[in-house]
Each structure stands twice: as structure tokens, then as C-alpha cells.
Amino acid sequence: MALLQISEPGQSPQPHQRRQAVGIDLGTTNSLVASVRSGMAETLPDEQGRHLLPSVVHYASQGATCVGNEAAEHNISDPLNTILSVKRLLGRGLEDVKMLGNQLPYDFQTDQGGMPKIATACGLVSPIQVSAEILRKLVSRAEASLDGALDGAVITVPAYFDEAQRQATKDAATLAGVKVLRLLNEPTAAAIAYGLDNEKEGVIAVYDLGGGTFDVSILRLSRGVFEVLATGGDSALGGDDFDHAIAEWLRQQVGMSESLNPTEQRILLETAKAAKEELTDSESVDIEILDWSGVLSRDVMDTLIEDLLNKTIRACRRSLRDAEIAVDKIDTVVLVGGSTRTRRVRDKVTEFFGVEPLTNLDPDRVVALGAALQAEVLIGNKSGDEMLLLDVIPLSLGIETMGGLIEKIIHRNTTIPVAKAQEFTTFKDGQTAMAVHILQGERELVDDCRSLARFELRGIPPMVAGAAKIRVTYQVDADGLLSVTARELTSNVESRIEVKPSYGLDEDEITQMLQDSFSHARDDMQARALREQQVDADRMIQDLLAALKEDGDKLLDTEEIQCLQVAVKELQKIRAETTEHRVLARQVETVGKTSETFAARRMDASIKSALAGHSLDEIEQG
Amino acid sequence: MNFSSDFFAVFAISPSWDVDIDDLGVRYRKLQQEFHPDRYATKSDAEKRLAVQAASFINQAFDTLKSPLKRAQYLLALKGVESEQETHITSDTVFLMRQIELRETLSEISAKEDSWSNIEALRADVESTYYELQAEFKHQYESDLFDDAFNAVAKMQFFTKLLVEIGQLEAELEDA
Numbered sequence: 130m131a132l133l134q135i136s137e138p139g140q141s142p143q144p145h146q147r148r149q150a151v152g153i154d155l156g157t158t159n160s161l162v163a164s165v166r167s168g169m170a171e172t173l174p175d176e177q178g179r180h181l182l183p184s185v186v187h188y189a190s191q192g193a194t195c196v197g198n199e200a201a202e203h204n205i206s207d208p209l210n211t212i213l214s215v216k217r218l219l220g221r222g223l224e225d226v227k228m229l230g231n232q233l234p235y236d237f238q239t240d241q242g243g244m245p246k247i248a249t250a251c252g253l254v255s256p257i258q259v260s261a262e263i264l265r266k267l268v269s270r271a272e273a274s275l276d277g278a279l280d281g282a283v284i285t286v287p288a289y290f291d292e293a294q295r296q297a298t299k300d301a302a303t304l305a306g307v308k309v310l311r312l313l314n315e316p317t318a319a320a321i322a323y324g325l326d327n328e329k330e331g332v333i334a335v336y337d338l339g340g341g342t343f344d345v346s347i348l349r350l351s352r353g354v355f356e357v358l359a360t361g362g363d364s365a366l367g368g369d370d371f372d373h374a375i376a377e378w379l380r381q382q383v384g385m386s387e388s389l390n391p392t393e394q395r396i397l398l399e400t401a402k403a404a405k406e407e408l409t410d411s412e413s414v415d416i417e418i419l420d421w422s423g424v425l426s427r428d429v430m431d432t433l434i435e436d437l438l439n440k441t442i443r444a445c446r447r448s449l450r451d452a453e454i455a456v457d458k459i460d461t462v463v464l465v466g467g468s469t470r471t472r473r474v475r476d477k478v479t480e481f482f483g484v485e486p487l488t489n490l491d492p493d494r495v496v497a498l499g500a501a502l503q504a505e506v507l508i509g510n511k512s513g514d515e516m517l518l519l520d521v522i523p524l525s526l527g528i529e530t531m532g533g534l535i536e537k538i539i540h541r542n543t544t545i546p547v548a549k550a551q552e553f554t555t556f557k558d559g560q561t562a563m564a565v566h567i568l569q570g571e572r573e574l575v576d577d578c579r580s581l582a583r584f585e586l587r588g589i590p591p592m593v594a595g596a597a598k599i600r601v602t603y604q605v606d607a608d609g610l611l612s613v614t615a616r617e618l619t620s621n622v623e624s625r626i627e628v629k630p631s632y633g634l635d636e637d638e639i640t641q642m643l644q645d646s647f648s649h650a651r652d653d654m655q656a657r658a659l660r661e662q663q664v665d666a667d668r669m670i671q672d673l674l675a676a677l678k679e680d681g682d683k684l685l686d687t688e689e690i691q692c693l694q695v696a697v698k699e700l701q702k703i704r705a706e707t708t709e710h711r712v713l714a715r716q717v718e719t720v721g722k723t724s725e726t727f728a729a730r731r732m733d734a735s736i737k738s739a740l741a742g743h744s745l746d747e748i749e750q751g
Numbered sequence: 752m753n754f755s756s757d758f759f760a761v762f763a764i765s766p767s768w769d770v771d772i773d774d775l776g777v778r779y780r781k782l783q784q785e786f787h788p789d790r791y792a793t794k795s796d797a798e799k800r801l802a803v804q805a806a807s808f809i810n811q812a813f814d815t816l817k818s819p820l821k822r823a824q825y826l827l828a829l830k831g832v833e834s835e836q837e838t839h840i841t842s843d844t845v846f847l848m849r850q851i852e853l854r855e856t857l858s859e860i861s862a863k864e865d866s867w868s869n870i871e872a873l874r875a876d877v878e879s880t881y882y883e884l885q886a887e888f889k890h891q892y893e894s895d896l897f898d899d900a901f902n903a904v905a906k907m908q909f910f911t912k913l914l915v916e917i918g919q920l921e922a923e924l925e926d927a
Contacts, residue, residue, distance in 0.1 A: 148793075281792075310793075311789065311792065352780070354784070356780070443926050446922070447922060450918060450921070450922060506789070507789060507792035508792070508793060509792075509793050517780070517783060517787055517789065518787075519783060519787070543810075543814070544810045544813075544814070546806045546807045546810065547807050547811065548804070548807040549811075604807065606803050607803065607806070721795050721796065721797065724795070728797045728798050728801070729797065732801045732802075732805070735785075
């Protein structure tokens with residue numbers, strides 16, 4: 130969406146016009162949507178008053194799908210068509226998925242592109258489609274509750290999600306028709322919820338153990354700025370793994386064979402999960418399964434999950450080291466995620482950090498609450514000068530060099546956005562192309578890291594080996610998404626790629642899916658798209674006229690001003706006449722392009738005034 | 752956007768070895784308050800792109816100035832001395848001997864009984880040399896002895912690497 134709003138940051142041109150933004154926690158086990166109403170963030174319930182939406186989608190044979198509690202009812206009766214914990218599959222290749230194979234009893238198949246899909250009664254579905262179903266459900270809940278269409282959403286992701294997983298989340302949002310204001314790291318979201326509530330200052334550790342993912346983040350909070358110092362974790366470790374450990378113990382106790390059918394697997398898992406939850410409050414729990422009955426004590430469960438917990442503590446230690454913070458410098462510890470209800474988890478965290486963790490916000494909801502607060506700032510309802518997030522990239526980004534080695538270009542825990550360039554050269558005489566292979570991970574060898582994308586820089590003029598100068602630039606934006614440019618400096622040949630990870634969807638696929646899913650509601654979509662474009666156009670006209678009035682004479686020459694005025698007039702005309710959203714969109718884009726230089730000059734001018742010390746002078750008093 | 756200004760000018764301070772890191776942090780956050788892409792989330796694509804570039808530049812400037820090694824390299828680069836090139840310290844036999852000695856100590860630690868006290872002693876030793884080198888750099892840089900300062904930077908580079916390796920070994924010991 131190209132809209133040109135050149136008013137001061139944080140100032141809405143029409144203060145009375147509130148825009149609707151929500152925070153969405155797209156979780157492994159449960160998902161939530163939250164919004165800010167009269168200054169307070171709150172999660173939004175469904176019609177039955179339930180806040181948590183189980184992240185479950187059921188595909189029935191007649192092409193009907195249902196999401197949430199309704200879908201979860203099919204869990205045991207129809208396991209192959211009831212998709213749980215799909216977040217664990219998001220942005221994953223077939224090999225990763227196979228490794229989870231015995232935990233998630235689905236019928237995996239690959240499409241022509243080699244992408245993993247799940248065979249259901251409704252045909253093949255990708256993890257991105259399943260996630261989009263969940264998002265759609267949350268959006269319609271929000272729209273019913275807020276009484277109007279959404280202008281944007283902040284969607285949370287585990288801090289330790291890699292590029293492919295982030296991109297897949299964004300694709301799911303696109304598919305669900307959600308405008309993503311920002312992908313926000315879950316622990317950072319939790320810190321916002323706590324930080325703003327308690328007006329904390331100092332160093333915060335967030336321990337976030339969800340259903341399927343574990344994150345730890347170390348943040349410094351000062352004067353409303355949340356600066357993430359380091360983050361770490363495991364994007365495939367969570368409460369689900371506790372369930373599996375307990376289920377495996379049960380299987381052995383009951384004496385069931387190792388090859389279980391999907392229904393038996395689900396029964397064991399459900400029993401394990403229920404037992405785990407009961408052990409939060411009681412010392413032991415009686416279990417009956419088939420014709421077996423027995424007892425699981427909390428002590429036994431603690432030993433079953435001990436190894437998993439030690440893994441999380443190791444990640445905490447590594448993050449402290451990366452942050453260069455001693456453990457006794459941690460002022461506050463925050464627990465996030467349903468799995469932190471388990472007693473042993475709390476004890477272990479308290480023991481390690483030596484601080485009693487904060488738990489006054491519901492660990493299931495805190496991430497959604499923080500996301501809603503951030504959404505409110507980003508959409509511009511709140512003057513934003515009180516809060517800012519400076520987040521980091523969780524995993525290093527590198528490039529393949531000779532011999533299957535990786536040279537890191539951006540190291541993990543670098544503050545984003547960030548741009549880094551490195552120069553390479555040709556190694557053969559007359560070499561005219563260079564392959565760029567982009568990878569993510571901490572290891573030294575290409576085979577041990579995740580391959581994100583490959584592209585070729587072609588058209589290098591033939592030179593002797595070592596004479597060409599190829600500059601490869603990595604740019605990571607504030608969502609943690611990467612784009613890469615390669616440029617041969619002596620000839621200025623350039624090639625660039627928005628990194629679309631090998632496991633994501635390509636644009637055509639998204640377009641196709643969007644068309645498929647919206648075909649039944651095409652008219653609604655048309656109307657909605659037109660309305661959105663009209664809002665954009667109005668805003669652009671208003672902003673541009675205001676900007677011209679304020680800075681036009683200072684920053685533009687007569688011809689440039691005239692050119693912009695003509696463009697605005699044309700836009701006003703089309704805005705008034707057309708009912709075709711694409712026509713309006715094109716004109717909005719044209720005006721956006723025409724005014725790009727003006728926008729750049731305004732920004733330059735404002736940066737110059739800041740760098741001239743204008744605003745720095747006030748630091749001492751601030 | 753034309754970011755021809757040097758990293759010090761970004762923070763409205765003059766190029767110098769001495770940087771008050773706390774004050775730099777305050778200035779850094781102040782700038783990001785203004786130019787971070789989050790401030791431009793509902794703006795035009797052109798403005799968003801500019802904000803990403805501006806914030807990236809500010810991040811790079813902060814990252815460079817807060818690290819002693821990167822700051823030293825950058826100060827020399829401003830004087831036209833590129834520190835990426837091969838160094839002259841390979842002919843410094845005293846330094847070479849010390850390098851070998853420290854590496855040996857590091858590689859033998861994990862086999863020893865009392866690894867932790869050994870590693871702490873090594874860290875203290877390496878850190879104190881690192882601080883000495885910084886003082887050396889400061890003196891040479893401020894006396895316009897850029898070739899000598901360049902040597903000091905090369906040595907600092909070695910000690911930074913060694914500190915990273917010590918950190919890795921500590922992590923391994925903790926996780927064991």
C-alpha cells in the first residue's frame with residue numbers, strides 16, 4: 130500500500146479518525162487477538178466469551194473447514210484431517226517435517242515445487258494455508274468485536290524464528306488478507322506488556338516457553354526504549370515436547386508397541402497433556418488409559434522433562450554471554466507461555482536467574498497484549514514518542530565461499546535494521562557470472578546451515594582473475610527480513626533479490642490462493658479493496674497538499690511543484706469518479722512515485738536538523 | 752539519502768578515541784526515536800525505505816563507535832590508514848612469542864583439573880593486555896603516529912579474537 134503521509138511522526142493528520150489495529154499471537158497451541166481500548170490492552174473473546182482460540186483446523190470431506198474449539202473436537206475421531214501445532218511446520222522443508230513425522234501424524238506429500246503439504250479430505254494444504262485459516266478466524270473475531278474493518282495488525286513470531294519461518298508467517302497473513310504492520314518477536318512483545326504496565330527500568334530477561342517454541346531475550350529498558358541486547362532459543366522446543374516425553378513414558382508403562390496408530394497416539398498425548406496440567410497443582414495424578422491404570426507423580430514428571438529444561442537454561446546462559454550481562458545484573462525476569470505454568474519450569478528459572486519471576490500478567494495472553502500496544506503506536510493512534518523497540522536478528526546471515534564454507538556477513542544479535550556490505554572478486558580469468566548463495570546459521574559449513582536463497586550476478590565484463598570488485602550488500606529490515614544486492618563496481622552491473630526462502634510461497638502461488646479463497650466473496654472483496662484505496666487516496670491528497678504548503682517553496686522548484694499539483698488534481702478526479710479499485714491504486718502509486726523525491730528531501734531536511742544537534746541539545750534535560 | 756557525514760558527526764561529537772559510551776547510548780536512542788522505521792509504519796514506501804536506510808546507518812555508526820577495536824580501525828580509516836591490509840606485526844618476535852604462549856595456554860585448559868580458575872586467570876591476563884594496547888593506541892593516535900597506531904590495532908585484533916575464543920570455551924565448560 131503506497132500512501133504518502135508526510136506529517137510529523139506520531140501526529141495523525143486527522144486526530145479524530147481512529148484507525149483499527151490489533152495484535153495477534155499466532156501460537157503453536159493457542160492463538161489470540163488483542164486490541165487497545167481506552168488506553169488499555171485487552172484480549173478479545175469470541176461470542177462464547179473464550180479468549181484462547183485453539184490453533185487447530187479441521188478439514189472435512191465436503192470442503193468445509195472449521196477452526197478452533199470446534200475443530201479440536203475432531204482431534205481423536207479424525208486425526209489425519211485435524212491439523213494441530215501447524216506452527217511447527219511453518220517455513221520448514223520436507224526434511225525438517227519428516228523429523229517431526231512421528232510426532233505429527235499427518236499424511237505429508239510434496240507438491241511439484243518440493244514443498245511439504247498435508248493431504249486432507251479437502252485436498253493438499255500447505256502449513257501457510259492452515260495458518261491463514263487461523264488468522265482469518267481471529268480477524269473476523271476482531272472485526273465483529275471492534276465493529277469495523279481492520280487497518281493493520283502486528284503479528285508475533287518466536288524471536289528465534291529464522292528468515293524462512295518469518296517469511297512464511299508473513300505469507301500466511303497476506304493470504305488471510307491482513308496488512309502486517311510489523312512482525313514482532315514474542316519475548317519483546319511480553320516485555321512491552323510488562324514494561325509499560327510496571328514502568329520498569331533496567332535489564333529484563335524474558336523466558337518464553339510456548340507449546341512448540343522456546344525463546345529467551347535479554348532487554349534493556351530505559352525511558353520507553355526497549356533495546357534487545359541478545360536473544361536465543363530453540364524454534365522446535367516447547368510444552369509439546371513435555372507431552373511427548375510423558376506420552377512415551379505412558380506407552381512404556383502401558384506396554385503398548387512402538388508403532389502406534391494415529392488415534393492411539395492422540396489418546397496418549399491428550400492423556401499426557403492433561404496429566405501435566407493437573408500436576409501444576411497436585412503432587413500426583415491418577416491415570417487410566419485403555420485397561421491400564423497407574424499414578425504419575427510430579428517428581429517422576431520432573432525427571433522426564435529435566436533434559437528439555439536444561440536445554441533452555443543453556444540457551445539463557447548463551448544469551449547472557451552474547452548480551453555481555455552478568456546473571457546478577459538481571460533486575461526483572463518475566464515468564465511467558467503456557468508451559469511456564471509447570472512448577473519445575475518456574476523453579477528452574479528462579480534458581481538460574483536468582484530472581485523471583487513476574488507472573489502477574491496471564492502467561493497465555495501477555496504476548497498478544499504487548500503486540501496490541503505496539504500496533505496502536507505503529508498505526509499512529511498514539512503519539513509514538515514514548516515507546517521504541519530496537520530488536521536484533523536471532524541468527525547470523527552469511528554467504529557461501531570457496532570450499533563449502535560460510536562467511537558471516539551479519540552476526541547474530543546485531544540490532545536491526547542493518548545493512549552490511551562485503552567485497553568479493555572473481556577467481557577465474559574472464560569469469561562473467563558469480564553465484565551468490567545466502568545462508569543462515571551459526572555453523573561454519575554450508576551443509577550445517579539453512580539455505581535461504583541463491584541467485585547469480587551475470588554480465589560481469591571479462592577481466593583477469595581478481596580484478597572484478599563485487600560488492601554484496603545484505604539489508605535486513607525491521608521485521609528481520611532480508612534482501613540482498615550484488616553489484617560489480619567497475620561496470621556497475623547489478624542484481625538483487627528479496628530473499629524468498631526455498632520453503633516459502635512464490636508470488637504467483639499467493640495470488641492464486643488468494644483468488645481461490647476469495648472467489649466466493651469476490652464482490653465483498655471488491656468493495657473492501659475500493660474502500661481501502663479511497664482511504665489511501667484521501668490521506669495522500671491531504672498529506673501532500675499540507676506538505677506542499679509547508680515545504681514546497683523551500684525544497685522544490687516551480688516546475689516540480691506544478692508537476693505535483695497536476696498529479697494531485699488527477700488523483701482527486703479519479704478518486705471521485707472510479708469504482709474500480711485497481712484504477713485508483715494505479716493513480717495512488719503514480720502520485721507516490723512522483724512525490725518520492727519530495728519525500729526524500731523532506732526526510733533529509735529533518736535528519737539534517739536532528740544531526741545538527743538541534744534535538745541532541747535537549748538530551749541533557751531529557 | 753546522502754550519508755557523507757562520518758560516524759562521529761551522526762552523534763554530533765568530534766572524532767576522538769575517548770568516547771563516553773553511556774552518553775553515546777543516550778544520543779543513539781534519541782536518534783532512533785526519530786528515524787526508526789517504526790516511526791514510518793503508515794508512511795509511503797519511499798519514506799519507509801529512507802527510514803530503513805537512516806536507521807541502518809545509525810545502527811552501524813553506534814556499533815562501530817562503541818567497540819574499542821572497531822572505533823580504532825575507524826579512526827585510522829578517517830586518517831586514510833586502511834586496517835584491512837596485511838600488518839607489519841609478523842616481524843615482531845616478542846609479540847609472536849606471546850601469541851603462541853597464550854594460544855597454548857588456551858588449548859591446554861580444557862584438559863586441566865581446575866579449568867575454571869585457569870580460564871579466569873587467562874581472561875584477566877588477556878584483558879589487561881587488551882587495555883594496555885588501547886592506551887598505547889590512544890597515545891600513538893593522538894601523537895599522529897599512525898603507523899604505530901596501526902600496529903597496535905593489529906595486536907588488538909588478535910586479542911579480541913582470543914577473548915571470543917575464551918568466551919566459547921567458557922560456554923562449552925558451562926554446558927558440559
